[in-house]
Amino acid sequence: MRTYDLGKNKSYAIYSAVRGDILGGVLKKGERLPSKRVLAADAGVSVITVQTAYDQLLAEGYITSKERSGYFVADVDVRPLGERPPAPCELLAGVAPQEYEIDLVAGSTPAELFPFSVWTKLMRKVLAEEGSHLLQRVPAPGDIALRSEIAGYLYRARGVNCPPERIIVGAGAEYFYGMLVNILGRDKLFAVEDPGHGKIASTYALGGARCAFIPVYRNGVDLKAVESSNADVLHISPSHQFPTGAVTPAACRVRLINWARERGAYIVEDDYDSEFRLSGMPLQSMLGLDPERVIYINTFSKSLAPSMRMGYMILPESLAVKYYEMFSTSANVVPLFEQKTLAAMIGEGHFERHMNRLKNYYRNVRQEVLAAIASVPYKTTAFDTGAGMHIALQCPQALSDESIKQTAAAMGIRIKCLTDYLRSSVPGYEKIAVVNYSGLKKGQAAAIADKFAKLGINLFRGGA
Amino acid sequence: MRTYDLGKNKSYAIYSAVRGDILGGVLKKGERLPSKRVLAADAGVSVITVQTAYDQLLAEGYITSKERSGYFVADVDVRPLGERPPAPCELLAGVAPQEYEIDLVAGSTPAELFPFSVWTKLMRKVLAEEGSHLLQRVPAPGDIALRSEIAGYLYRARGVNCPPERIIVGAGAEYFYGMLVNILGRDKLFAVEDPGHGKIASTYALGGARCAFIPVYRNGVDLKAVESSNADVLHISPSHQFPTGAVTPAACRVRLINWARERGAYIVEDDYDSEFRLSGMPLQSMLGLDPERVIYINTFSKSLAPSMRMGYMILPESLAVKYYEMFSTSANVVPLFEQKTLAAMIGEGHFERHMNRLKNYYRNVRQEVLAAIASVPYKTTAFDTGAGMHIALQCPQALSDESIKQTAAAMGIRIKCLTDYLRSSVPGYEKIAVVNYSGLKKGQAAAIADKFAKLGINLFRGGA
Numbered sequence: 056m057r058t059y060d061l062g063k064n065k066s067y068a069i070y071s072a073v074r075g076d077i078l079g080g081v082l083k084k085g086e087r088l089p090s091k092r093v094l095a096a097d098a099g100v101s102v103i104t105v106q107t108a109y110d111q112l113l114a115e116g117y118i119t120s121k122e123r124s125g126y127f128v129a130d131v132d133v134r135p136l137g138e139r140p141p142a143p144c145e146l147l148a149g150v151a152p153q154e155y156e157i158d159l160v161a162g163s164t165p166a167e168l169f170p171f172s173v174w175t176k177l178m179r180k181v182l183a184e185e186g187s188h189l190l191q192r193v194p195a196p197g198d199i200a201l202r203s204e205i206a207g208y209l210y211r212a213r214g215v216n217c218p219p220e221r222i223i224v225g226a227g228a229e230y231f232y233g234m235l236v237n238i239l240g241r242d243k244l245f246a247v248e249d250p251g252h253g254k255i256a257s258t259y260a261l262g263g264a265r266c267a268f269i270p271v272y273r274n275g276v277d278l279k280a281v282e283s284s285n286a287d288v289l290h291i292s293p294s295h296q297f298p299t300g301a302v303t304p305a306a307c308r309v310r311l312i313n314w315a316r317e318r319g320a321y322i323v324e325d326d327y328d329s330e331f332r333l334s335g336m337p338l339q340s341m342l343g344l345d346p347e348r349v350i351y352i353n354t355f356s357k358s359l360a361p362s363m364r365m366g367y368m369i370l371p372e373s374l375a376v377k378y379y380e381m382f383s384t385s386a387n388v389v390p391l392f393e394q395k396t397l398a399a400m401i402g403e404g405h406f407e408r409h410m411n412r413l414k415n416y417y418r419n420v421r422q423e424v425l426a427a428i429a430s431v432p433y434k435t436t437a438f439d440t441g442a443g444m445h446i447a448l449q450c451p452q453a454l455s456d457e458s459i460k461q462t463a464a465a466m467g468i469r470i471k472c473l474t475d476y477l478r479s480s481v482p483g484y485e486k487i488a489v490v491n492y493s494g495l496k497k498g499q500a501a502a503i504a505d506k507f508a509k510l511g512i513n514l515f516r517g518g519a
Numbered sequence: 520m521r522t523y524d525l526g527k528n529k530s531y532a533i534y535s536a537v538r539g540d541i542l543g544g545v546l547k548k549g550e551r552l553p554s555k556r557v558l559a560a561d562a563g564v565s566v567i568t569v570q571t572a573y574d575q576l577l578a579e580g581y582i583t584s585k586e587r588s589g590y591f592v593a594d595v596d597v598r599p600l601g602e603r604p605p606a607p608c609e610l611l612a613g614v615a616p617q618e619y620e621i622d623l624v625a626g627s628t629p630a631e632l633f634p635f636s637v638w639t640k641l642m643r644k645v646l647a648e649e650g651s652h653l654l655q656r657v658p659a660p661g662d663i664a665l666r667s668e669i670a671g672y673l674y675r676a677r678g679v680n681c682p683p684e685r686i687i688v689g690a691g692a693e694y695f696y697g698m699l700v701n702i703l704g705r706d707k708l709f710a711v712e713d714p715g716h717g718k719i720a721s722t723y724a725l726g727g728a729r730c731a732f733i734p735v736y737r738n739g740v741d742l743k744a745v746e747s748s749n750a751d752v753l754h755i756s757p758s759h760q761f762p763t764g765a766v767t768p769a770a771c772r773v774r775l776i777n778w779a780r781e782r783g784a785y786i787v788e789d790d791y792d793s794e795f796r797l798s799g800m801p802l803q804s805m806l807g808l809d810p811e812r813v814i815y816i817n818t819f820s821k822s823l824a825p826s827m828r829m830g831y832m833i834l835p836e837s838l839a840v841k842y843y844e845m846f847s848t849s850a851n852v853v854p855l856f857e858q859k860t861l862a863a864m865i866g867e868g869h870f871e872r873h874m875n876r877l878k879n880y881y882r883n884v885r886q887e888v889l890a891a892i893a894s895v896p897y898k899t900t901a902f903d904t905g906a907g908m909h910i911a912l913q914c915p916q917a918l919s920d921e922s923i924k925q926t927a928a929a930m931g932i933r934i935k936c937l938t939d940y941l942r943s944s945v946p947g948y949e950k951i952a953v954v955n956y957s958g959l960k961k962g963q964a965a966a967i968a969d970k971f972a973k974l975g976i977n978l979f980r981g982g983a
Contacts, residue, residue, distance in 0.1 A: 071678075074803070077769075114904075115802050116738075116768020131770045166651040175646050182639050187630040190824035214535075226690060226852035233697070237725050254848070261701050261845065263727040274580075304580020305541075306595040338579050339538070360654035362855045381725065384718070388690035390857055391826045440578075 065100050069108035077117050077128055088118060088126040156467030157503060162444075162494020163361045168416060170409045174396065177405070181395045189395065193387035195379075197224025197367075198394040204401035205367055212330060212407070215340050215351070217369050223378065226364040226388045228327065228354050229258050234368075235350065236262030238377050239288055239321065246286035248276055250476035250484065252297055255290055255325070270481045271296055273438075275303030278310055289315070289322050294329035294338040295442035298476045298489040302440045308341055315348040321371070326353045328443040330410060331417060338442070347371045355397065357444070357493065358410060365389055365397060417444060417493070424492050427507035444493035447473060453486045463488075466506055529564050533572035541581050541592055552582060552590040620931030621967060626908075626958020627825045632880060634873045638860065641869070645859045653859065657851035659843075661688025661831075662858040668865035669831055676794060676871070679804050679815070681833050687842065690828040690852045692791065692818050693722050698832075699787065699814065700726030702841050703752055710750035712740055714940035714948065716761055719754055719789070734945045735760055737902075739767030742774055753779070753786050758793035758802040759906035762940045762953040766904045772805055779812040785835070790817045792907040794874060795881060802906070811835045819861070821908070821957065822874055829853055829861060881908060881957070888956050891971040908957035911937060917950045927952075930970055 076082040089097070091105045098105070109126055112118045118126045182189070196202065202219040209215040225231055232255060236245075241263035247256045249268035256266045267284050270277045276291055289311065293303035303311075315322050324341045342351045346369075354366030370378055387394075400406045421439075428437050428448060436449040453459050456472040463470040473487040495503065540546040553561070555569045562569070573590055576582045582590045646653070660666065666683040673679040689695055696719060700709075705727035711720045713732035720730045731748050734741045740755055753775065757767035767775075779786050788805045806815045810833075818830030834842055851858075864870045885903075892901050892912060902911040917923050920936040927934040937951040959967065 067678075078773075111802075114766065116766075116770055116772075129768070129770055131773055163656065166654045169651060169654050171651050171654075178642070178646065182642070187633060187635050190630045190633050190635075190826050192627065192825040214531075227850070229849060230852060241727050263705050302578065302580075304593070306580055306593055308580075309542075309595055338575075361656040361850065362654050364850060364852045364854065385693060386691070386825065386828060388694060388828045388852060390828065390854060392857070393854055 065098075066104045066107035066111075069094070069098060069100070069105060070111045073108065073112055074115075074117055077131055082128045084128055084130050086128045087124075088128070090125055155464070155469035157469070157499060157506065158494050159463075159468060159470045159490050159492065161469075162491050164357060164359075164413070164493060165496045166360070167496075168413060169360050170405060170412075173405050173409075174400065177396050177399045177403075178392070181392065181399060185391075185395055189391050191391065193389070193391045193394065195382045195385050195387055196220075196222070197387045197389065198391060198398065201394040201398040201401075202367075204398045208401050208406065212410075213326075213340050215342050215369075217342070217346070217351075221369050221372075221375055223368045223370065224387060224389055224394060225366055225368060227356060227366045228325065228352055229254060230364070230388070231352050231366060231368045232258040233262050234378075234382075235259075235288070235323065236264045237381065238370075238374055239264075243287035244285055245288045245290060246276075246281065246284050247290045248292070248296060249478045249481065250298055250473055253476065256478070259290075268478045270479070271299050271301055273299075273301055274307055275301045276307075276311075278307060278314075281311065282314055287318075287320050289320060290325060291322065292325045292327060292329075293341055294326060295331075295440065297327070297443070298445060298447060298471075298473055300438050300440050300443065300445065300447050302338065302442060308344060312341070312344045312348060316345070320348070321350055321374070322348055323350045323352060326351060328357055329353075330358060331414065331443050342369060347373070350374065358406075358413065359397075363393065363397075365393060420492050420495050421446075424490060424495075424503065427503050427505075428490075430508050431510070445489055445491040448488045448490050450486050450488060456485060459486065459488050463510055466510060468506060468510065529562075530568045530571035530575075533558070533562060533564070533569060534575045537572065537576055538579075538581055541595055546592045548592055548594050550592045551588075552592070554589055619928070619933035621933065621963060621970065622958050623927075623932060623934045623954050623956065625933075626955050628821060628823075628877070628957060629960045630824070631960075632877060633824050634869060634876075637869050637873075638864065641860050641863045641867075642856070645856065645863060649855075649859055653855050655855065657853070657855045657858065659846045659849050659851055660684075660686070661851045661853065662855055662862065665858040665862040665865075666831075668862045672865050672870065676874070677790075677804050679806050679833075681806070681810070681815075685833050685836075685839055687832045687834065688851060688853055688858060689830055689832060691820060691830045692789065692816055693718060694828070694852070695816050695830060695832045696722040697726050698842075698846075699723075699752070700728045701845065702834075702838055703728075703785065707751035708749055709752045709754060710745065710748050711754045712756070712760060713942045713945065714762055714937055717940065720942070723754075732942045734943070735763050735765055737763075737765055738771050739765045740771075740775075742771060742778075745775065746778055751782075751784050753784060754789060755786065756789045756791060756793075757805055758790060759795075759904065761791070761907070762909060762911060762935075762937055764902050764904050764907065764909065764911045766802065766906060772808060776805070776808045776812055780809070784812070785814055785838075786812055787814045787816060790815060792821055793817075794822060795878060795907050806833060811837070814838065822870075822877065823861075827857065827861075829857060884956050884959050885910075888954060888959070888967065891967050891969075892954075894972050895974070909953055909955040912952045912954050914950050914952060920949060923950065923952050927974055930974060932970060932974065 073082070073088070091102050091109065095102045095105045109118065113120060116129055117131060119129050120126050199219060201224055202222040205222050206217055206219040209217060225234065236259055243264060244267055245259045245264050246267045246269050247259070248271045250271065259266050267286055269280045269284060275293055275296060276289070281289060291303070293308055295302060311322060314320065322341060326340060329338060340351065342349045348371065350371065351369040352366065355363055424446065425437060425439065428435055434452055438447040438449070450459060456474050459472055460470060471489050473484045473489060477484055537546070537552070555566050555573065559566045559569045573582065577584060580593055581595060583593050584590050663683060665688055666686040669686050670681055670683040673681060689698065700723055707728060708731055709723045709728050710731045710733050711723070712735045714735065723730050731750055733744045733748060739757055739760060740753070745753060755767070757772055759766060775786060778784065786805060790804060793802060793804070804815065806813045812835065814835065815833040816830065819827055888910065889901060889903065892899055900913040902913070914923060920938050923936055924934055935953050937948045937953060941948055
């Protein structure tokens with residue numbers, strides 16, 4: 056059911072043929088075109104059809120008209136232009152990732168855990184209630200209803216006290232990293248954790264900023280390295296660092312805040328999975344220590360679904376003013392429909408119920424993973440701080456990081472090592488596998504014990 | 520219906536009180552905390568409640584535990600930290616724009632023109648058919664179904680022949696401007712049209728690129744200025760320039776392509792409202808002239824709704840490869856739900872039917888606006904090229920641009936002048952009002968004639 060078919064459009068065919076002849080040099084500059092009547096008779100079409108084609112050629116400047124004398128080819132430079140069809144670009148067709156039975160790298164929340172029926176019910180409700188209001192342009196920082204619900208949620212779940220006006224909704228964490236380069240300035244030095252998520256440094260660098268790499272140890276970033284770094288911005292995940300799993304203790308947090316105050320620097324608190332602290336309450340956010348030095352970023356990618364590119368950022372007041380100057384005339388990039396649906400989901404308590412279910416689920420998965428690790432008949436040590444969805448697993452008897460990954464791959468397990476996330480060479484980070492269990496499904500988690508046991512054996516047999 | 524209430528959570532209250540005392544210096548480094556049993560009795564809670572609070576303080580590093588001797592305050596640096604509540608930032612609360620009866624500046628497609636029932640029907644269908652597939656991470660360039668539908672639409676509506684693999688879906692035009700700075704490099708000189716949309720230059724500059732301003736005349740950009748500009752990138756809207764309404768004739772387009780070829784430069788064809796050519800067919804896209812030199816950008820903001828931040832970009836193969844290297848591991852920022860719904864809307868022919876209705880609507884509005892302009896009893900000249908949704912209206916007898924805007928404002932009409940979009944001083948652009956009629960509603964369009972007539976009179980009376 057197409058309403059438009061150029062192939063059957065006679066005036067387009069004439070337009071296209073004449074245009075082709077002009078661009079191809081068949082019809083030359085100043086040459087007179089056949090009169091509308093003659094061409095219509097020749098082509099077996101109506102004069103109006105030819106008129107439409109000539110009007111189009113006139114509008115596009117291929118021909119000119121002179122009153123009472125007709126239509127003439129305009130002065131179009133026709134050095135070999137031709138209409139080369141664009142070559143297909145296979146790169147952009149999308150990559151088919153290698154299939155693994157178990158993915159312990161890029162795992163994302165299993166889709167069946169998403170409260171799909173609640174979400175669709177809320178979508179229908181939002182559609183019915185908001186109607187064409189959903190078509191309105193969304194103000195730059197996002198829909199105020201969603202920002203209010205996020206503020207309430209942050210207070211209840213994270214002990215963060217922040218007025219909704221300071222919360223900015225955007226299309227995920229990377230989106231905010233890029234925005235921060237613009238707000239803080241690309242002349243600034245951004246210090247990031249090493250090892251860490253490669254996307255953080257690469258997104259800052261993509262935006263044109265310089266990056267420094269700060270080693271991460273068991274207590275989080277190396278304070279001395281921070282203090283001597285000359286950094287203007289420090290990007291950390293103090294509640295649960297990826298991939299080391301390090302938790303920054305209170306004393307270090309306070310020292311970091313004092314460093315930021317003395318230097319006039321900012322700390323980006325990337326709180327990407329703090330809600331998934333599986334034992335005890337989530338750790339206190341650094342934002343509470345000094346809201347004027349801490350930029351807080353979090354997303355719903357892990358708690359809802361990876362296709363839902365929604366996150367939020369909380370800016371200190373001085374930066375909020377700068378943000379407003381730069382972006383107030385831009386529209387928010389997250390569709391209002393998703394924003395209203397998520398606002399309803401939080402507001403009606405579904406989101407927190409969902410989070411509780413998710414945490415229960417992952418508590419079980421974590422137990423099974425820890426049991427699997429314990430069952431390996433060779434010495435391994437799990438660094439587990441009870442937080443997040445990954446565990447750093449030390450395998451001192453493995454031959455090398457490569458052997459860990461290859462042995463796992465041969466068994467259908469995709470896994471990476473700490474060194475894969477390392478930029479500089481921090482010593483002592485060899486032979487540590489990063490077990491990201493967020494993508495494990497029910498049953499897989501139980502079955503993994505056997506794999507791990509075999510993995511332990513194979514690691515050494517394979518290398519013997 | 521909250522599932523979590525910290526105010527009623529006794530262990531949180533204990534945690535919070537102890538933490539406050541440590542940060543406030545009441546409890547000092549090394550000091551011994553009351554035993555769990557003593558504190559439980561004091562506070563009238565269970566030992567487990569105190570245990571939970573202490574575990575949290577331990578996890579956050581506020582206290583340490585020594586076996587058989589109890590809990591001690593850790594070495595937390597407590598220079599005046601305090602928990603200052605963040606000050607509300609009124610700037611971020613959102614601006615209430617001044618209300619005008621008629622907005623001839625920022626007008627956007629009236630919501631009632633949006634095929635809302637079709638859209639919601641398709642949304643329901645997509646929900647039912649795709650189910651939890653909608654939760655999948657979307658590959659960087661977007662959902663292939665939508666990209667295929669866009670390719671088909673471009674072929675039918677714009678004569679553009681482009682494989683879907685070359686089309687990238689993103690969150691609107693500005694999003695792509697920012698991305699282009701990253702792909703092309705911020706050391707490049709971006710030439711933009713003057714006068715023009717301020718957002719284009721400001722977004723390139725925000726990304727860190729330098730901008731040059733090229734004067735626009737009746738035939739589009741000044742070719743000589745382009746040729747002597749040293750620009751690496753030329754951003755133009757050849758089918759209908761905003762705000763002048765200029766249409767670049769074929770001869771100039773070919774010269775621009777040749778300029779780009781000789782220089783190795785790129786032309787960004789910003790085709791923002793080409794589909795709204797209200798007489799004749801849409802003008803041929805420059806992409807067809809040379810797909811290796813032209814970067815094509817278009818959005819659905821005007822054709823669907825401004826809240827729908829969806830647009831697409833077509834890259835030459837060399838840049839597509841670069842794009843892929845930079846962004847292939849990023850997820851697409853547009854929710855899959857919206858992508859699938861729009862794909863269905865195009866695929867089932869609804870989109871083109873909607874576009875035809877929209878164009879009919881705007882044809883009527885344009886006629887009424889032109890009639891209104893003709894009815895002004897003073898000399899005015901409308902530059903109308905039959906394209907887009909705005910008309911440049913020359914008012915040579917007006918006193919000044921300020922008098923045009925102020926007189927209009929006094930009558931409840933918001934209007935801007937060409938000079939408001941001008942960076943350098945291109946002569947001859949004074950006393951030209953830019954009439955953007957895209958936001959006019961039924962009835963308003965008819966009523967505007969009267970306003971315009973009075974506006975014409977008032978312009979001169981007011982200034983006499």
